[in-house]
Amino acid sequence: MVTAYDYSSAVHVDSAGIDLILVGDSAAMVAHGHGNTLPISLDLMLEHCRAVVRGAQRPLIVGDLPFGSYESSAAQAVESAVRLVKEGGVDAVKMEGGAPSRVSAARAIVEAGIAVMGHVGLTPQAISVLGGFRAQGKTIDSALKVVEAALALQEAGCFAVVLECVPSPVAAAATQALQIPTIRHRGWISVLVYHDLLGMFHSPDHSKVTPKFCKQFGNVGAVITKALTEYREEVEARSFPDAICTPYKMSCKDADDFASVLQKMGFDGSAAAAAAAADNAEKLVHRKPQEMSTNGVLTAGAAVY
Ligand SMILES: Nc1nc(=O)c2c([nH]1)NC[C@@H]1CN(c3ccc(C(=O)N[C@@H](CCC(=O)O)C(=O)O)cc3)CN21
Numbered sequence: 379m380v381t382a383y384d385y386s387s388a389v390h391v392d393s394a395g396i397d398l399i400l401v402g403d404s405a406a407m408v409a410h411g412h413g414n415t416l417p418i419s420l421d422l423m424l425e426h427c428r429a430v431v432r433g434a435q436r437p438l439i440v441g442d443l444p445f446g447s448y449e450s451s452a453a454q455a456v457e458s459a460v461r462l463v464k465e466g467g468v469d470a471v472k473m474e475g476g477a478p479s480r481v482s483a484a485r486a487i488v489e490a491g492i493a494v495m496g497h498v499g500l501t502p503q504a505i506s507v508l509g510g511f512r513a514q515g516k517t518i519d520s521a522l523k524v525v526e527a528a529l530a531l532q533e534a535g536c537f538a539v540v541l542e543c544v545p546s547p548v549a550a551a552a553t554q555a556l557q558i559p560t561i562r563h564r565g566w567i568s569v570l571v572y573h574d575l576l577g578m579f580h581s582p583d584h585s586k587v588t589p590k591f592c593k594q595f596g597n598v599g600a601v602i603t604k605a606l607t608e609y610r611e612e613v614e615a616r617s618f619p620d621a622i623c624t625p626y627k628m629s630c631k632d633a634d635d636f637a638s639v640l641q642k643m644g645f646d647g648s649a650a651a652a653a654a655a656a657d658n659a660e661k662l663v664h665r666k667p668q669e670m671s672t673n674g675v676l677t678a679g680a681a682v683y
């Protein structure tokens with residue numbers, strides 16, 4: 379399971395054959411730059427869900443219920459879950475927490491006909507009471523609470539539960555106790571945030587949106603920065619764009635006529651510039667292949683024009 383927040387990330391995750399996509403409220407952090415997940419609204423989550431749904435066909439798509447959209451009552455939870463499915467197009471919803479009121483909300487959503495994924499352990503929407511992004515289940519008492527919460531969510535009808543930031547004995551015990559699948563986040567990991575696994579951000583510059591440790595399966599951020607830098611340098615050096623790169627063609631005759639019309643109108647400078655550009659394009663096109671740069675773009679261009 380990997381998160382996705384927009385069309386292009388959904389296309390990538392689908393192409394990689396990944397089974398589940400989470401449209402996570404972590405979008406607040408990695409897509410919008412907030413320091414935690416609390417600010418994102420249900421309306422904004424719906425936009426992210428719609429974009430992801432357009433990009434992915436095969437994976438099961440789960441949408442996070444954002445902070446403030448399901449805590450007040452079971453009725454509010456059902457209403458928000460219905461919107462995620464009906465307007466967002468997701469296949470299932472995920473909600474954080476295992477307190478009795480959350481378990482009742484999960485049951486009500488399932489009874490409304492919507493599949494629910496639970497989420498216990500570190501529940502980022504509760505940072506205010508947890509005191510930060512802190513691992514959970516590190517004492518016997520809190521470890522038991524994690525297992526009990528997971529069991530209660532299963533009993534309420536959840537089809538899976540995410541166990542986030544819990545020690546491996548706690549994840550193992552909960553997984554053994556449950557019949558439904560457990561999805562581990564940061565432990566034995568099987569859900570990762572897209573940007574984390576691709577290495578999209580260079581810590582520590584973006585430490586507020588990048589958790590301390592996560593296996594990086596790529597270094598995409600560095601690839602992006604390199605490409606953007608090369609583009610900027612080529613534009614600054616005026617080596618890109620060159621005449622041959624333009625796909626918009628004008629016949630030599632039209633170019634000449636265009637220049638004389640400009641001249642008649644009194645735009646002498648423009649006429650000269652247009653004629654020079656036409657001349658330049660002409661020269662490039664008629665160069666012999668061996669005179670061309672070994673750059674593939676130029677060579678391909680010579681064949682076309
Ligand atoms: N990019 C990103 N990746 C995530 O995994 C993620 C988000 N955003 N946003 C929502 C939550 C927040 N998450 C986080 C954020 C920070 C830590 C973190 O730094 N944990 C420390 C401290 C643990 C402790 O104090 O007990 C760690 O070392 O793992 C963990 C999970 C997981 N989720």
Ligand SMILES: CC(C)C(=O)C(=O)O
Nearest residue numbers: 381402403404540563
């Ligand atoms: C980290 C995962 C489990 C999540 O809830 C999110 O990305 O929002």
Ligand SMILES: [Mg+2]
Nearest residue numbers: 402403404442
């Ligand atoms: Mg989330």
